[in-house]
Amino acid sequence: MSWLTDGVMQAVLLITAGITLGMLASLVVQRTLRRRRASVRARLDERIRPLVLAATVAEDDETDALLARVRALGADERAHVRRTVFAMLRDVTGEAADRLRAVGDAAGIVPRVLALSEDRSPALRADAAEALGLLQPPGALALLCRLAEDPVPAVRTVAIRALGAYTEPEAVERVIAALATDSGVPNNAAASALLQQGLAAGDRVRLALEHPDAGVRRGAARVAGLLQAPGVGERLVGLLDDDDESVRLAAIRSLERLPVAAAVPVLLEAALADGRDGEAAAATLAAMPPAWTTGALARIEAQGVPAVRRAAGIAREALA
Amino acid sequence: MSWLHDAVSTIILALSWPSAIYFLLSNTAMLVLVLLASRHFVRHLRESDHTGREAMAASPLSPGVSVLVPAYNEAAVIRTSVRSVLDLRYPDHEVIVVNDGSTDATMQVLREAFDLVPDDRDIPGRLPVRGEIVAVWRSRGGVVPLTVIDKQNSGRSDSVNAALDLASKDLVVMVDADSILEPDALLSVSKPFADDPDRVVATGGAIRIVNNSRVLGGRIVEIRMPKQLIARIQVVEYLRAFMLGRTAWSDLQALVLISGAFGMFRRDVLLEVGGLDPDSIGEDFELVMRIQRWIRDGRRDKRVVYVPEPVSWTEAPSTLQVLARQRRRWHRGLWEVLWKYRGMLLRPRYGRIGAVALPYYWLFELFAPLLEILGLVLIVLGFATGALNTGMAVFLIVVSYGYGTLVTLTAVIVEEASFHRYERWRDLGATLWAVLAESLGYRQLTAVWRLQGWWAGLTGRTQVWGEMTRAGFAGTTDASGRAGDAEGRG
Amino acid sequence: MSARILVVDDDRDIRDLVAIKLESAGHEVVMQPDGSQGLEAALAGGWSVIVLDVMMPGMSGIDVLRAVRERGDRTPVILLTARGQEKDIEAGFAAGADDYVTKPFSPRALLARVTAALG
Numbered sequence: 001m002s003w004l005t006d007g008v009m010q011a012v013l014l015i016t017a018g019i020t021l022g023m024l025a026s027l028v029v030q031r032t033l034r035r036r037r038a039s040v041r042a043r044l045d046e047r048i049r050p051l052v053l054a055a056t057v058a059e060d061d062e063t064d065a066l067l068a069r070v071r072a073l074g075a076d077e078r079a080h081v082r083r084t085v086f087a088m089l090r091d092v093t094g095e096a097a098d099r100l101r102a103v104g105d106a107a108g109i110v111p112r113v114l115a116l117s118e119d120r121s122p123a124l125r126a127d128a129a130e131a132l133g134l135l136q137p138p139g140a141l142a143l144l145c146r147l148a149e150d151p152v153p154a155v156r157t158v159a160i161r162a163l164g165a166y167t168e169p170e171a172v173e174r175v176i177a178a179l180a181t182d183s184g185v186p187n188n189a190a191a192s193a194l195l196q197q198g199l200a201a202g203d204r205v206r207l208a209l210e211h212p213d214a215g216v217r218r219g220a221a222r223v224a225g226l227l228q229a230p231g232v233g234e235r236l237v238g239l240l241d242d243d244d245e246s247v248r249l250a251a252i253r254s255l256e257r258l259p260v261a262a263a264v265p266v267l268l269e270a271a272l273a274d275g276r277d278g279e280a281a282a283a284t285l286a287a288m289p290p291a292w293t294t295g296a297l298a299r300i301e302a303q304g305v306p307a308v309r310r311a312a313g314i315a316r317e318a319l320a
Numbered sequence: 321m322s323w324l325h326d327a328v329s330t331i332i333l334a335l336s337w338p339s340a341i342y343f344l345l346s347n348t349a350m351l352v353l354v355l356l357a358s359r360h361f362v363r364h365l366r367e368s369d370h371t372g373r374e375a376m377a378a379s380p381l382s383p384g385v386s387v388l389v390p391a392y393n394e395a396a397v398i399r400t401s402v403r404s405v406l407d408l409r410y411p412d413h414e415v416i417v418v419n420d421g422s423t424d425a426t427m428q429v430l431r432e433a434f435d436l437v438p439d440d441r442d443i444p445g446r447l448p449v450r451g452e453i454v455a456v457w458r459s460r461g462g463v464v465p466l467t468v469i470d471k472q473n474s475g476r477s478d479s480v481n482a483a484l485d486l487a488s489k490d491l492v493v494m495v496d497a498d499s500i501l502e503p504d505a506l507l508s509v510s511k512p513f514a515d516d517p518d519r520v521v522a523t524g525g526a527i528r529i530v531n532n533s534r535v536l537g538g539r540i541v542e543i544r545m546p547k548q549l550i551a552r553i554q555v556v557e558y559l560r561a562f563m564l565g566r567t568a569w570s571d572l573q574a575l576v577l578i579s580g581a582f583g584m585f586r587r588d589v590l591l592e593v594g595g596l597d598p599d600s601i602g603e604d605f606e607l608v609m610r611i612q613r614w615i616r617d618g619r620r621d622k623r624v625v626y627v628p629e630p631v632s633w634t635e636a637p638s639t640l641q642v643l644a645r646q647r648r649r650w651h652r653g654l655w656e657v658l659w660k661y662r663g664m665l666l667r668p669r670y671g672r673i674g675a676v677a678l679p680y681y682w683l684f685e686l687f688a689p690l691l692e693i694l695g696l697v698l699i700v701l702g703f704a705t706g707a708l709n710t711g712m713a714v715f716l717i718v719v720s721y722g723y724g725t726l727v728t729l730t731a732v733i734v735e736e737a738s739f740h741r742y743e744r745w746r747d748l749g750a751t752l753w754a755v756l757a758e759s760l761g762y763r764q765l766t767a768v769w770r771l772q773g774w775w776a777g778l779t780g781r782t783q784v785w786g787e788m789t790r791a792g793f794a795g796t797t798d799a800s801g802r803a804g805d806a807e808g809r810g
Numbered sequence: 811m812s813a814r815i816l817v818v819d820d821d822r823d824i825r826d827l828v829a830i831k832l833e834s835a836g837h838e839v840v841m842q843p844d845g846s847q848g849l850e851a852a853l854a855g856g857w858s859v860i861v862l863d864v865m866m867p868g869m870s871g872i873d874v875l876r877a878v879r880e881r882g883d884r885t886p887v888i889l890l891t892a893r894g895q896e897k898d899i900e901a902g903f904a905a906g907a908d909d910y911v912t913k914p915f916s917p918r919a920l921l922a923r924v925t926a927a928l929g
Binding site for chain 1: 372374375376378379380381382383440441442443444445446486488514515516517518588711714715718722726729730732733736737740743745748752
Binding site: 380 | 844845846865867868869870872873892893896897900901904
């Protein structure tokens with residue numbers, strides 16, 4: 001312990017004290033800066049917000065004057081207009097949204113978003129993708145299709161979600177491609193976008209049910225029942241003996257909303273096999289028209305395990 | 321007597337260096353965890369605008385969730401709490417309440433408030449449930465996605481198992497009837513499942529301290545710093561050990577503990593591993609260890625993920641007496657689970673769990689109170705006998721308390737830069753005072769309680785084993801007694 | 811025809827967007843930022859229409875609606891619900907709502923529904 005001299009000790013204590021003071025200072029500085037930013041924003045908001053709100057209800061003859069006022073604003077104020085417009089666009093549709101877009105345009109939002117879409121920071125590219133989806137300026141579709149192939153999965157995911165608002169064939173194509181197992185886009189996000197594209201995607205959904213990639217089949221199967229696309233039911237039945245468990249499960253659940261009589265025997269088999277999809281199969285059978293399922297439900301009552309019987313809505317034996 | 325003096329001096333000297341090294345390692349390990357967590361926040365906080373939560377909230381494709389709510393004598397709050405669970409923002413969730421043999425009007429309140437009718441559907445019986453089921457109810461015509469199981473008293477874990485058996489959705493989450501939930505709680509913790517459905521099997525979220533915040537109709541309407549110092553220290557403690565610590569463990573893919581107050585699991589996995597262990601005191605820790613073992617034993621490519629977003633609010637103990645009971649219980653639970661899974665320690669097959677997480681919990685959690693007390697005794701005795709020169713004594717204090725306080729301060733800075741949830745200047749002052757006070761008394765007190773809990777686990781195992789869980793659930797009547805178990809063990 | 815309309819929503823943007831549209835049509839609008847204050851205002855009475863957000867911290871819009879109807883108050887209520895929350899719509903009608911609008915919403919469509927509710 002000879003090295004533990006007073007000198008060394010003093011040094012240790014001094015360093016500790018220094019670090020502590022530095023940390024305290026950093027806390028105070030962070031908080032001061034944040035509060036100052038917040039108050040600057042609040043002051044900007046007081047002036048900008050009424051302007052943007054007024055624009056959403058402006059008559060046609062008032063719009064030009066409002067937009068001229070926006071164009072005349074300073075750089076900071078226009079930046080705040082952009083933020084406000086962006087936040088409000090999430091809340092409204094229709095005419096008010098068109099007005100907001102015009103205000104955003106006047107504040108220079110489009111060139112800014114276009115520039116961001118090529119930024120080096122993935123977070124900013126993701127911002128751009130989201131903004132493109134909300135603003136839908138001319139050329140947004142092409143840009144979103146490009147962002148849907150961004151090297152960073154998080155950016156691709158935001159782009160795919162934004163593409164849900166577009167029904168053009170290339171948009172549907174990108175979204176379906178994003179369903180693939182190795183796309184890096186969550187299957188759920190891509191399937192939700194496909195659902196949003198709605199019946200415009202109907203034909204492609206039908207084809208996707210037979211895609212070689214299990215992720216695509218799974219996503220398409222989940223969406224098919226909700227879309228109620230014509231001619232999809234039979235193909236869903238075909239997926240009930242798919243090799244991939246998640247595809248089978250998706251098909252079973254989709255059939256709950258899109259009943260097909262031909263599915264009954266396969267569903268019954270699944271229900272009695274009591275695999276992971278047994279309960280789902282029983283629930284789907286219970287949701288189908290009784291005329292089709294009386295026999296199947298009777299067999300489940302006689303042979304099904306309790307969990308499957310419960311899913312089919314069958315009473316406890318002691319009570320029955 | 322000089323020989324005694326010499327002997328004591330020798331022992332003190334011999335122990336002082338190992339103690340100093342232990343504290344250095346322990347604090348450094350915590351610092352590394354805090355820094356790992358801050359790296360996580362730097363990477364992910366920017367993305368929060370794009371997490372797609374809105375899209376998930378609106379999508380009928382989001383995975384279904386069954387919310388399991390065990391309730392014992394909750395007549396006063398059950399109506400509000402069930403309603404607040406039903407009102408959670410989520411496109412597809414059902415609620416399964418278990419009335420665990422309440423002696424008050426819990427069951428009647430439920431029946432009247434939600435217009436329940438008997439549910440005579442079959443009961444799967446996939447899990448052994450000890451408490452006999454008296455009846456199952458559901459809302460008339462299925463208007464409200466609510467099922468109520470009325471059963472005899474058998475403790476919280478067994479009640480959760482009963483609910484799990486009747487759950488019908490792909491995901492299940494366990495929630496306490498008296499906890500206050502964030503409206504977006506289900507969206508936050510189910511997101512990893514939706515993003516990576518084939519691999520994620522369990523997730524947990526941040527539990528926060530509600531003391532002194534304004535609560536209305538089962539929701540937080542204004543976040544406020546607790547008034548008592550003892551609760552404020554726990555705010556800091558939760559931040560460092562639970563929120564930052566678990567974020568880091570999750571990133572290391574070595575998360576072994578998800579709070580039982582809000583843990584979400586894949587239902588099929590939970591059924592496969594057998595649900596909660598009704599005999600375990602640290603049942604949440606025990607469950608996640610069992611899942612981690614199941615993952616590694618089966619060489620499965622699965623994940624347990626922590627989401628550092630607030631999901632649930634709990635009342636932290638505000639008296640020493642209740643805090644003592646909580647910490648004894650936690651440490652006893654920690655010991656029993658670590659001992660039960662000692663076979664996983666340092667075994668290569670268990671990867672980072674065996675090589676990093678478990679050694680950390682053994683060394684720096686389980687043994688921490690022992691070393692803490694030992695260090696204290698060393699400093700005091702060494703000083704009194706003159707065996708330690710001033711330098712060494714100061715050095716020991718610096719590496720244990722000084723360094724520890726700095727690590728906590730780092731955690732506070734990380735929170736200031738990321739979430740900054742207590743915005744007033746006064747709150748910052750309160751936080752800093754709590755950081756200091758944690759080292760000056762709080763740590764020493766908790767060390768004593770933790771040792772007591774450990775001792776109880778070592779000695780009283782055979783006698784109180786089965787009863788302890790029940791006592792903790794049914795016997796504790798004060799509100800904060802249960803709250804103790806909302807979070808657990810760093 | 812001018813009417814007194816109560817708008818309850820915890821989201822400031824939505825509150826303001828709804829209010830300015832209704833005000834532009836000549837209605838008098840009062841805003842409340844959460845369920846409990848909304849309920850207090852609603853029970854004070856004198857409203858022609860109430861526009862209620864469903865998902866609010868504290869009391870939900872459905873809670874407010876139930877409490878209003880339990881008093882025997884039949885003031886027309888229009889709910890604002892998130893897209894995809896079908897069960898909110900079911901629960902809303904079960905609790906006595908007259909109409910609903912999903913978010914993101916069209917202010918014009920909302921005004922049309924308010925006008926219809928005013929009869």
